[in-house]
Amino acid sequence: MWTYEKKLQYPVKVSECNPRLARFLIEQYGGADGELSAALRYLNQRYSIPDKVIGLLTDIGTEEFAHLEMIAAMVYKLTKDATPDQLKEAGLGPHYANHDKALFYHDAAGNPWTATYIQAKGDPIADLYEDIAAEEKARATYQWIINMSDDPCLNDSLKFLREREIVHSQRFREAVEILKQERDKKQYF
Amino acid sequence: MNPPREQTELMEKIQQVDFALVELTLYLDTHPQDYRAIQQFNQLATESRQLKSQYEQQFGPLRQFGGSYSAYPWNWNDSPWPWQM
Ligand SMILES: [Fe+2]
Numbered sequence: 001m002w003t004y005e006k007k008l009q010y011p012v013k014v015s016e017c018n019p020r021l022a023r024f025l026i027e028q029y030g031g032a033d034g035e036l037s038a039a040l041r042y043l044n045q046r047y048s049i050p051d052k053v054i055g056l057l058t059d060i061g062t063e064e065f066a067h068l069e070m071i072a073a074m075v076y077k078l079t080k081d082a083t084p085d086q087l088k089e090a091g092l093g094p095h096y097a098n099h100d101k102a103l104f105y106h107d108a109a110g111n112p113w114t115a116t117y118i119q120a121k122g123d124p125i126a127d128l129y130e131d132i133a134a135e136e137k138a139r140a141t142y143q144w145i146i147n148m149s150d151d152p153c154l155n156d157s158l159k160f161l162r163e164r165e166i167v168h169s170q171r172f173r174e175a176v177e178i179l180k181q182e183r184d185k186k187q188y189f
Numbered sequence: 190m191n192p193p194r195e196q197t198e199l200m201e202k203i204q205q206v207d208f209a210l211v212e213l214t215l216y217l218d219t220h221p222q223d224y225r226a227i228q229q230f231n232q233l234a235t236e237s238r239q240l241k242s243q244y245e246q247q248f249g250p251l252r253q254f255g256g257s258y259s260a261y262p263w264n265w266n267d268s269p270w271p272w273q274m
């Protein structure tokens with residue numbers, strides 16, 4: 001089972017109300033390479049991956065939910081004081097029309113989240129390569145958002161998340177090596 | 190709305206220790222033989238527990254489903270929630 005801790009993994013502070021930035025950040029909430037996709041991808045792959053790497057998928061998948069909560073906290077803080085006019089000006093008019101200020105799992109362009117964003121091939125190497133690619137894409141997305149953001153407080157949290165993608169990618173690469181070693185052992189003995 | 194300074198400071202300490210624990214967990218998942226990393230992990234696990242108990246005595250429960258004790262009346266549902274802090 002999972003349990004909740006009443007804390008963010010890393011502090012989330014924003015300098016000011018900024019719905020334009022919130023609009024971009026939604027990409028990492030309900031986008032193809034966002035945190036929801038990441039969490040669901042890894043936790044779902046656990047059931048068919050060799051035992052040696054189940055722990056890693058469980059732990060990274062769980063951490064991704066903490067990242068999802070950080071993104072939600074960012075969007076919440078960036079939009080909570082915004083007027084409908086400010087939301088409209090930031091390009092969030094269509095979102096407001098449907099959801100008011102509620103969060104929703106869609107990307108920055110408004111496309112709803114879909115399970116087709118994630119794969120489960122049942123082949124451990126294929127799955128782990130997918131995971132490595134997903135981490136690299138998430139890292140790149142964080143960089144593009146940081147490039148557009150002028151909020152130093154927010155950027156501090158975004159840089160933390162960007163660094164986590166790098167670590168996850170590294171750990172998945174190590175998992176590939178572990179599985180290759182296992183496979184070679186089986187072939188020789 | 191803003192929590193007292195003390196609360197933020199203690200929370201940040203917990204976040205630091207728990208971050209090290211997350212990082213060590215992922216590292217140990219692929220380096221299970223690293224004795225020193227495991228020692229560090231166990232040490233930080235103790236430290237995390239102590240800091241959380243200290244925080245909870247002043248600012249309320251952090252851990253769901255019996256991970257923390259409740260005061261009377263039930264205080265798990267008390268604000269602020271993490272995104273409100
Ligand atoms: Fe990740």
